[in-house]
Amino acid sequence: MNSTLDLEQPPQKLFEITLPQTVLIVDDNPTNLRVITDYLEDYGFTILVARSGESGLEKALHGHPDIILLDVMMPGIDGFETCQRLKANKTLQEIPVIFMTALSNVEDKIKGFKMGAVDYITKPFRREEVLARVITHLRMRNLTQTIQKQSESFQTMAYELLEANTVLSKLAIQLQASSEVGQQVISILNLNELLLEVVKLIQTRFGYYFVGVWLITKQENGSENQMISSEDKTDATLYYKGNMAILQAGAGYDEDQLPVSGLVQPLDDGARSIIAWVCQTGQPYLATNVALDYKYVALKELAQTKSELVLPLRVGQRIIGVLDIRSDSVATFTADDCKVLQALANQISVAIRNANLYDEINHLNENLEQKVAQRTAELNSAYQKLERLDKVKADFIKITSHELRTPLSIIKGYTQLLKELLAIKNEPSTTELLAGIISGVDRLYQIVNTMLDVVKIDTQLLEMHAKPTTISTVIGKVKRRIVEELKNRRLTIIIPELEGLPIVQADVDLMVKVFYNLIINAIKYTPDGGTITVNAQEIERPNGTAAIDPQRAIEVIISDTGIGIDPAHHQQIFEKFYQAGEVDLHSSGVTNFKGGGPGLGLAIVRGIVLAHGGEVWVESKGYDEETCPGSHFHVLLPLE
Numbered sequence: 195m196n197s198t199l200d201l202e203q204p205p206q207k208l209f210e211i212t213l214p215q216t217v218l219i220v221d222d223n224p225t226n227l228r229v230i231t232d233y234l235e236d237y238g239f240t241i242l243v244a245r246s247g248e249s250g251l252e253k254a255l256h257g258h259p260d261i262i263l264l265d266v267m268m269p270g271i272d273g274f275e276t277c278q279r280l281k282a283n284k285t286l287q288e289i290p291v292i293f294m295t296a297l298s299n300v301e302d303k304i305k306g307f308k309m310g311a312v313d314y315i316t317k318p319f320r321r322e323e324v325l326a327r328v329i330t331h332l333r334m335r336n337l338t339q340t341i342q343k344q345s346e347s348f349q350t351m352a353y354e355l356l357e358a359n360t361v362l363s364k365l366a367i368q369l370q371a372s373s374e375v376g377q378q379v380i381s382i383l384n385l386n387e388l389l390l391e392v393v394k395l396i397q398t399r400f401g402y403y404f405v406g407v408w409l410i411t412k413q414e415n416g417s418e419n420q421m422i423s424s425e426d427k428t429d430a431t432l433y434y435k436g437n438m439a440i441l442q443a444g445a446g447y448d449e450d451q452l453p454v455s456g457l458v459q460p461l462d463d464g465a466r467s468i469i470a471w472v473c474q475t476g477q478p479y480l481a482t483n484v485a486l487d488y489k490y491v492a493l494k495e496l497a498q499t500k501s502e503l504v505l506p507l508r509v510g511q512r513i514i515g516v517l518d519i520r521s522d523s524v525a526t527f528t529a530d531d532c533k534v535l536q537a538l539a540n541q542i543s544v545a546i547r548n549a550n551l552y553d554e555i556n557h558l559n560e561n562l563e564q565k566v567a568q569r570t571a572e573l574n575s576a577y578q579k580l581e582r583l584d585k586v587k588a589d590f591i592k593i594t595s596h597e598l599r600t601p602l603s604i605i606k607g608y609t610q611l612l613k614e615l616l617a618i619k620n621e622p623s624t625t626e627l628l629a630g631i632i633s634g635v636d637r638l639y640q641i642v643n644t645m646l647d648v649v650k651i652d653t654q655l656l657e658m659h660a661k662p663t664t665i666s667t668v669i670g671k672v673k674r675r676i677v678e679e680l681k682n683r684r685l686t687i688i689i690p691e692l693e694g695l696p697i698v699q700a701d702v703d704l705m706v707k708v709f710y711n712l713i714i715n716a717i718k719y720t721p722d723g724g725t726i727t728v729n730a731q732e733i734e735r736p737n738g739t740a741a742i743d744p745q746r747a748i749e750v751i752i753s754d755t756g757i758g759i760d761p762a763h764h765q766q767i768f769e770k771f772y773q774a775g776e777v778d779l780h781s782s783g784v785t786n787f788k789g790g791g792p793g794l795g796l797a798i799v800r801g802i803v804l805a806h807g808g809e810v811w812v813e814s815k816g817y818d819e820e821t822c823p824g825s826h827f828h829v830l831l832p833l834e
């Protein structure tokens with residue numbers, strides 16, 4: 195039962211001890227014994243008494259007192275001897291001993307302390323003093339015990355902290371290395387360079403004897419680099435048929451002394467070695483002491499190996515190789531090491547996949563570039579061919595037109611002469627024949643002239659003799675030349691009053707060519723009975739920039755009620771030799787309906803108009819021989 199000291203002040207504050215505490219009193223004097231016993235019992239102590247040293251030792255052993263009051267002078271073994279024996283006993287030596295001695299005996303006191311006593315009480319006692327001393331020493335003992343316990347737990351804590359700190363700093367290093375590897379992995383895309391960097395990093399950071407990456411490679415004549423399920427095995431063991439693991443990158447060994455590049459481990463079914471096992475099973479393997487490991491196959495290049503950790507590298511489901519870490523002492527790898535290194539192995543796997551992808555993309559890009567280059571070269575040569583052809587064509591026109599013109603002129607002259615001959619004049623059948631020849635020659639002559647015009651435009655040799663003239667003059671000249679054609683085709687031409695229009699600076703002959711060609715086309719592509727309209731007006735030609743005054747110009751529009759032109763051809767018809775319709779269908783007559791020419795008319799029109807600083811374009815809803823939507827050719831000639 196717990197009770198506290200019955201004193202005025204709260205006992206825990208005064209004494210800081212908890213009762214019951216056991217006091218062993220060893221004294222041969224019964225009077226003394228009773229006095230102290232009664233007194234201390236009143237304060238709630240449990241009292242054990244002994245009348246001799248021997249009996250005191252006995253009671254101490256069995257009763258485990260908290261404190262011992264020991265008389266010096268006793269029959270049998272005296273107090274000193276008893277004290278000595280108490281201190282010699284392991285289970286008792288911690289119990290504080292207070293000697294009870296005569297007032298005068300200083301030597302006894304000193305001897306008592308020497309024997310291991312903590313205090314003394316002089317006889318005859320004063321009970322209060324006894325109580326005070328007992329309490330003081332019990333308190334001290336309690337404190338000592340508490341401090342001892344605390345210091346013990348402090349020590350454990352300090353030790354644990356130290357442990358934790360070591361683990362943490364190791365982890366920090368590992369994490370840092372891991373992040374560095376990660377960074378390398380992201381930044382380096384060349385596989386070999388990357389693997390070398392990574393193994394070096396792991397080796398230096400963690401201080402291992404050797405770090406290497408082995409990659410599975412198929413043999414020259416081997417099958418696909420693929421995992422094959424072993425059919426004659428019941429477990430899920432996988433192996434690589436005819437494959438090997440090749441050391442792709444290694445760090446830590448003395449490269450000059452022992453070149454390990456080219457190290458190979460066979461992976462065939464039944465191949466022995468930790469690397470083969472990891473490649474086959476996809477499981478990590480730790481050999482804490484390779485000397486005792488039956489899977490371990492020693493390599494003379496890595497003879498210092500004492501323990502080894504081999505981790506699989508996988509991309510998706512496929513094992514592509516292993517990360518091989520070796521130490522030159524046994525039992526190096528802790529569970530934490532394995533975890534961190536496996537994380538690194540995973541990062542390496544990702545890197546290998548990225549590098550492979552990168553290689554693939556590079557390869558594709560190279561292919562693509564090659565193809566583009568090839569196509570460009572082809573196009574270039576085709577273009578050059580076209581250019582050559584174009585030049586040949588231009589040369590051909592130039593030469594033929596020049597060469598044809600002279601004999602044609604002569605033929606033309608002679609036929610005119612023949613026409614005048616009386617003999618022929620009087621012979622109707624011959625006259626008719628001659629008329630045919632003359633018209634044919636005229637047409638040829640016209641074509642040759644047109645070709646010459648094109649050549650002049652192309653070579654920018656078109657001679658222009660611009661002088662003030664009017665549209666009315668030009669159109670008037672054209673109109674006189676087409677009277678026959680209009681009549682033959684029963685076409686109506688409407689030309690409004692053009693006299694009021696301003697004067698233009700232009701080469702009249704060339705302008706006549708422009709409008710002659712346009713009106714002849716209108717005749718050609720309008721069915722019999724149709725209408726051709728010539729309109730002209732002064733307009734302001736927008737300049738694009740507001741700062742400059744708009745240019746004044748004359749716009750002439752030749753409209754017809756003909757077959758029209760597909761908008762898709764509106765640009766091309768102005769190219770030389772371009773004909774919108776089917777060439778074969780063209781009849782040969784100059785003004786027959788749809789009677790085609792060489793496709794040069796509009797090219798000449800454009801060349802002349804551009805040479806005058808003007809513009810020409812066509813507007814037409816489309817091509818339709820049934821509904822005849824008609825065409826409108828616009829010619830813009832600047833006035834200044």
Ligand code: ADP
Pocket residue numbers: 715716719754756757758759767768772773774775790791792793794795796797825
């Ligand atoms: P062509 O000698 O064939 O007439 P052009 O250069 O004068 O050559 O005209 C090119 C092509 O433009 C013609 O083949 C024809 O298809 C089309 N074309 C020109 N003028 C007209 C028009 N007024 N109506 C319909 N088509 C036209």
